[in-house]
Amino acid sequence: MKICVLYGTETGNAEMLAEDIQSALEDDHDVTCRNLADTDPAALDGETFHVVVCSTYGDGDLPASAQPFADRLEDGAHDLSGVRFAIFGLGDAEYDETFTQGSEKLAAKFKARGATQIGARLTHDASGDDLPEDIALPWITDILANMSVEQEEG
Amino acid sequence: MAGKIAIVGAGPSGCYVAQAFLKADPGLEVDLIDALPVPFGLVRYGVAADHQGTKGVMRQFARIFERQGARFFGNVHIGRDVTLKALREAYDAVVLAAGLCEDRRLSIPGGDLPGVHGAAALTRALHEHPQAGALPALGPHPLILGNGNVAIDLLRLLCKTSEELNGTDLGPGPSAWLAGNAFEAITIVGRSPAARAKFDPVMIRELGKLGNVSIKVEGAGRSEEPEEQKRLEALAAIDGHGSGPLKVTFRFELRPLSVEGKDRVAGLRVEGPNGEETVRASSVLTAIGFDSNGDLDRATLLDEAGEREAGKLADGLFAAGWFRRGPRGTIPDSRTEAQATAAAILEEMAPDPARAGPAIFHKLENVVDYAGWQRIDAAELARSTPERCRQKLPSTGELLRAATQQDIDQ
Ligand SMILES: Cc1cc2nc3c(=O)[nH]c(=O)nc-3n(C[C@H](O)[C@H](O)[C@H](O)COP(=O)(O)OP(=O)(O)OC[C@H]3O[C@@H](n4cnc5c(N)ncnc54)[C@H](O)[C@@H]3O)c2cc1C
Ligand SMILES: Cc1cc2nc3c(=O)[nH]c(=O)nc-3n(C[C@H](O)[C@H](O)[C@H](O)COP(=O)(O)O)c2cc1C
Numbered sequence: 170m171k172i173c174v175l176y177g178t179e180t181g182n183a184e185m186l187a188e189d190i191q192s193a194l195e196d197d198h199d200v201t202c203r204n205l206a207d208t209d210p211a212a213l214d215g216e217t218f219h220v221v222v223c224s225t226y227g228d229g230d231l232p233a234s235a236q237p238f239a240d241r242l243e244d245g246a247h248d249l250s251g252v253r254f255a256i257f258g259l260g261d262a263e264y265d266e267t268f269t270q271g272s273e274k275l276a277a278k279f280k281a282r283g284a285t286q287i288g289a290r291l292t293h294d295a296s297g298d299d300l301p302e303d304i305a306l307p308w309i310t311d312i313l314a315n316m317s318v319e320q321e322e323g
Numbered sequence: 324m325a326g327k328i329a330i331v332g333a334g335p336s337g338c339y340v341a342q343a344f345l346k347a348d349p350g351l352e353v354d355l356i357d358a359l360p361v362p363f364g365l366v367r368y369g370v371a372a373d374h375q376g377t378k379g380v381m382r383q384f385a386r387i388f389e390r391q392g393a394r395f396f397g398n399v400h401i402g403r404d405v406t407l408k409a410l411r412e413a414y415d416a417v418v419l420a421a422g423l424c425e426d427r428r429l430s431i432p433g434g435d436l437p438g439v440h441g442a443a444a445l446t447r448a449l450h451e452h453p454q455a456g457a458l459p460a461l462g463p464h465p466l467i468l469g470n471g472n473v474a475i476d477l478l479r480l481l482c483k484t485s486e487e488l489n490g491t492d493l494g495p496g497p498s499a500w501l502a503g504n505a506f507e508a509i510t511i512v513g514r515s516p517a518a519r520a521k522f523d524p525v526m527i528r529e530l531g532k533l534g535n536v537s538i539k540v541e542g543a544g545r546s547e548e549p550e551e552q553k554r555l556e557a558l559a560a561i562d563g564h565g566s567g568p569l570k571v572t573f574r575f576e577l578r579p580l581s582v583e584g585k586d587r588v589a590g591l592r593v594e595g596p597n598g599e600e601t602v603r604a605s606s607v608l609t610a611i612g613f614d615s616n617g618d619l620d621r622a623t624l625l626d627e628a629g630e631r632e633a634g635k636l637a638d639g640l641f642a643a644g645w646f647r648r649g650p651r652g653t654i655p656d657s658r659t660e661a662q663a664t665a666a667a668i669l670e671e672m673a674p675d676p677a678r679a680g681p682a683i684f685h686k687l688e689n690v691v692d693y694a695g696w697q698r699i700d701a702a703e704l705a706r707s708t709p710e711r712c713r714q715k716l717p718s719t720g721e722l723l724r725a726a727t728q729q730d731i732d733q
Contacts, residue, residue, distance in 0.1 A: 179655035179658070180380050180383075181380065181383050182382075185382075227523075227524075228553070233655065263374070263376055264525065295375075296376040300382075
């Protein structure tokens with residue numbers, strides 16, 4: 170499968186996780202990894218499965234590198250129907266009310282343009298004991314396994 | 324390309340520069356040199372002990388050494404152990420990312436009375452920086468002067484109860500000091516109107532979780548500007564918070580005139596919209612910015628810089644982070660800047676294979692390499708408790724001992 174891992178970050182944690190996901194998947198898939206800052210919403214296509222990793226800043230806002238993408242998504246008349254994505258959120262539970270809202274908001278923006286979310290949005294808490302890759306790698310492996318089962322059945 | 328790059332300072336700026344270099348070209352030799360036996364600069368010794376999530380970037384930085392091949396030379400002070408000149412001769416490019424560690428002085432009458440303390444010195448002592456002084460007695464009514472995030476960090480730490488400090492890496496000494504302080508009231512004074520204070524609104528909101536305080540916000544004023552309104556809303560949200568015994572008061576638009584007191588601080592004389600007054604204070608904690616301690620002759624280097632804006636000081640000599648741009652900007656800013664700096668340096672670097680590289684450190688004693696830091700890290704984590712996620716080794720001696728010993732005495 171063609172997979173594009175997209176990340177929105179400020180201090181680089183999401184980028185590191187995106188690269189981990191890329192490394193974990195690239196034996197079996199054709200995987201690229203890209204900053205959302207360098208991504209044009211018009212370039213998202215239905216053939217590629219998009220795996221988005223995104224942190225949270227400010228008051229539950231998008232991180233700086235995802236902001237221009239979100240603005241372009243908002244401004245243009247983009248139709249993302251046919252685009253499939255999964256999304257993983259980074260955050261810090263110390264910010265309780267706004268915990269991982271950046272990824273939540275980004276998912277809503279994808280869906281508002283007609284994209285289809287695959288799997289549930291899982292999150293990582295920077296104040297917790299888990300490593301992000303220990304949550305995200307099983308998550309994405311499961312999602313891909315389900316997708317291939319559905320493809321075979323479908 | 325097989326260029327040799329030395330980065331002076333293994334704080335966030337130095338680490339992000341190294342990361343960007345090795346991402347652009349894994350063939351480069353990138354050496355991070357720090358005066359301390361440990362890497363990570365202000366992430367370890369500045370970022371507040373109760374903001375462990377922010378310290379999570381240390382995992383990324385660890386990878387620069389563990390996977391990307393950067394080398395660490397700790398306990399090497401450039402300018403003292405090795406001259407900058409020698410370093411420049413040994414490397415194709417040198418990046419100064421040495422930060423700014425000195426408190427900006429409060430230059431008003433009484434500004435050096437006993438009882439006036441800088442936030443940099445205090446936070447270093449709280450976070451057990453090996454060169455920090457002892458934690459001073461602050462008396463029952465400390466006054467914090469400044470309205471940046473560092474001022475708010477300090478305020479929050481001073482207000483926290485022992486329970487609220489669970490999960491931090493605050494050491495036994497600083498924990499006992501905090502617990503023994505018994506403050507009655509803390510006043511935080513800003514020079515600008517609240518609308519233009521430098522703190523982030525989330526930093527203010529966080530104060531609304533403190534259990535031991537009752538918070539009052541005086542004279543916050545109004546604004547029509549959306550960014551300013553966010554700040555005012557955050558202040559409004561904590562105004563009246565809590566009914567704890569420790570009274571916290573925010574005051575704005577007060578210009579400090581003098582520190583009052585005979586042989587130690589008794590108050591701060593200020594001028595505000597309603598004239599002059601003296602605000603009671605048993606100590607004055609200044610969080611009004613940071614400056615160079617004169618190390619590496621920063622002022623001259625910047626004055627003589629060829630392309631100061633681009634961070635180029637001279638041929639083969641560059642600057643990054645707070646050392647370059649002054650004490651402004653956060654860790655994300657350091658990252659963005661580092662990527663541009665590394666790209667610009669690679670553009671013009673002409674590697675000379677004859678350069679000595681790290682051989683110039685061979686004759687030095689007690690250099691801590693990355694494996695040495697890993698031993699320190701392991702020793703500190705081994706000392707963690709249910710209440711503390713790590714216990715730092717607080718002195719250079721203990722750090723050096725842990726760096727060289729396989730099994731440290733518990
Ligand atoms: C108290 C405090 C709290 C902060 N909290 C946050 C926060 O929560 N979030 C955030 O985003 N930003 C925070 N910041 C800002 C952040 O620390 C800066 O944006 C960033 O750290 C600047 O990093 P730097 O690498 O330039 O300097 P530093 O982190 O200071 O690193 C400089 C390094 O150089 C070394 N060095 C100095 N001189 C020499 C020499 N002559 N030879 C060899 N080595 C040398 C030092 O030992 C040090 O390790 C905080 C700042 C302070 C002061
Ligand atoms: C100033 C600041 C504000 C933050 N705000 C939030 C927030 O509102 N909600 C949240 O879940 N995490 C918040 N975080 C935590 C980050 O999202 C978390 O540290 C994450 O791992 C950063 O990933 P990145 O390096 O990819 O940007 C904040 C962190 C900082 C430094």
